[in-house]
Each structure stands twice: as C-alpha cells, then as structure tokens.
Amino acid sequence: xxxxxxxxxxxxxxxxxxxxxxxxxxxxxxxxxxxxxxxxxxxxxxxxxxxxxxxxxxxxxxxxxxxxxxxxxxxxxxxxxxxxxxxxxxxxxxxxxxxxxxxxxxxxxxxxxxxxxxxxxxxxxxxxxxxxxxxxxxxxxxxxxxxxxxxxxxxxxxxxxxxxxxxxxxxxxxxxxxxxxxxxxxxxxxxxxxxxxxxxxxxxxxxxxxxxxxxxxxxxxxxxxxxxxxxxxxxxxxxxxxxxxxxxxxxxxxxxxxxxxxxxxxxx
Numbered sequence: 001x002x003x004x005x006x007x008x009x010x011x012x013x014x015x016x017x018x019x020x021x022x023x024x025x026x027x028x029x030x031x032x033x034x035x036x037x038x039x040x041x042x043x044x045x046x047x048x049x050x051x052x053x054x055x056x057x058x059x060x061x062x063x064x065x066x067x068x069x070x071x072x073x074x075x076x077x078x079x080x081x082x083x084x085x086x087x088x089x090x091x092x093x094x095x096x097x098x099x100x101x102x103x104x105x106x107x108x109x110x111x112x113x114x115x116x117x118x119x120x121x122x123x124x125x126x127x128x129x130x131x132x133x134x135x136x137x138x139x140x141x142x143x144x145x146x147x148x149x150x151x152x153x154x155x156x157x158x159x160x161x162x163x164x165x166x167x168x169x170x171x172x173x174x175x176x177x178x179x180x181x182x183x184x185x186x187x188x189x190x191x192x193x194x195x196x197x198x199x200x201x202x203x204x205x206x207x208x209x210x211x212x213x214x215x216x217x218x219x220x221x222x223x224x225x226x227x228x229x230x231x232x233x234x235x236x237x238x239x240x241x242x243x244x245x246x247x248x249x250x251x252x253x254x255x256x257x258x259x260x261x262x263x264x265x266x267x268x
Contacts, residue, residue: 007234011267016256017237020036023036056096099133119156122154126160226266
C-alpha cells in the first residue's frame with residue numbers, strides 16, 4: 001500500500017500543519033518572502049525535532065480564500081515547500097493550496113519534491129464559504145498523469161468542513177467515501193464542521209468499514225480525545241499544536257512534544 005510505503009505505518013500517523021503566513025498579493029500579507037519561508041522552516045524544525053510522522057504545508061493565512069489562485073501563489077508556495085523539503089529531506093511532506101487549487105498543489109508538489117496533496121471538492125458538488133465548489137476528480141487525475149506526478153498521492157476531503165452539504169443531503173458520507181474510492185482517491189479525510197472542530201468518531205468507523213483505502217481525520221484531534229481516533233490511518237493536526245490551541249498562532253513546541261509522547265505510548 002502506498003500509504004504504508006510513505007509513512008512506514010498504517011495506523012495513527014500524525015501529520016502536522018504548517019500554516020504559511022499570508023502570501024504576497026493577499027489582504028493580510030505583511031511579510032517578505034524570506035521571512036515567510038523562515039517562519040515555515042522554524043515550524044518544520046519543531047515538528048521534526050518532536051518526531052512528527054509527516055507535514056502538510058498550507059496557505060491558510062491567505063484569507064479570504066478565492067477560487068482564482070494566481071501564479072504568484074504557486075511560485076511562493078513552491079519556494080516555501082522547497083525550503084522545508086531541504087530542511088526535512090526524508091520526512092513525508094504534502095501541500096494544500098486554498099481554495100481547492102488542487103492542480104496548483106500538484107504542480108507545487110512535483111516541483112518541490114513533495115509526496116502528497118490534500119484536495120478539496122474531489123467528488124460531489126457542495127457550497128463552500130468561497131462559493132459553489134464542483135467535483136474535480138476526473139480533471140485532477142488526468143492532470144496528475146499529464147505532468148508525470150503519479151507518485152504524488154491525493155488525499156481527499158469528503159463532506160468537507162466550512163461547507164453546506166444540502167445539495168447532497170441524500171448522499172451519506174459512506175456513499176461519498178465509496179464514490180471517492182471508485183474515482184481513485186489515495187485516501188479520504190473526514191472532518192468536523194470547521195477548523196479545530198472534532199470529527200465524529202462514529203463517522204470514522206462507518207467510513208473505514210465502507211472503503212479499502214486509508215481514512216484520515218482532518219480536524220479536531222487533541223491530546224484529550226486522541227484515543228477516539230487511534231484507528232484512523234492518519235490524523236492531520238493544526239490547531240491543537242498551536243499556542244493556545246488556535247490555528248493562527250505559532251507552533252507550540254511543548255504541545256507537540258506532549259502529544260507525540262502520549263501517542264507513542266498508545267501506539268506500542
């Protein structure tokens with residue numbers, strides 16, 4: 001299995017989030033690229049020192065998000081991702097570019113030597129806070145083939161956070177999961193309703209029993225509740241690893257250390 005080959009284990013993989021500071025051209029930008037890259041590398045170093053299993057690099061400070069992602073975002077994210085890859089040559093690394101710039105993320109991953117992307121809107125349309133988001137699986141996998149990036153895994157959100165799913169209210173999360181598997185997703189991500197909100201452990205069980213591909217938790221895992229998610233193939237953790245548990249703050253070394261210490265004990 002590709003997931004096992006990448007992470008070296010099949011259960012309870014911990015993937016930390018690097019929330020890149022606001023990039024040039026976005027409303028909150030106030031830093032030079034050299035500073036943005038330095039901050040991302042500092043966080044990567046903390047995660048690496050604490051024994052994290054993998055990282056995702058994401059432009060989450062680029063609010064408000066847009067479906068129209070310019071070339072400057074790709075260029076800047078490639079610079080940041082390449083720097084982190086240079087710092088962590090053997091650590092599994094991924095990228096997500098908001099909002100739902102999945103082809104852009106594949107291009108950045110290929111150029112930077114990354115291993116996976118996190119993709120939104122893979123199957124079924126839904127209404128996100130940025131607007132109507134349509135399914136992209138067909139175009140995305142054809143693009144991956146076209147640019148020769150088939151080694152880059154695509155982990156896909158289903159029933160994604162910050163969205164209304166009224167359009168697909170008659171389609172269960174299990175049916176959505178099976179559709180994503182049928183459309184060749186490399187792994188599924190289930191979340192709570194928003195950043196930092198915990199996912200439903202019952203949904204983890206239901207989805208895991210419905211598919212034969214990896215299932216990851218994409219929000220809300222903490223030191224206090226991680227026992228509920230140990231059966232997940234992976235846990236993507238951002239907010240809990242930040243100072244005060246808020247996604248926009250800096251990575252807190254002690255929070256990461258405490259969490260990784262506990263999960264190492266539980267994984268034995």
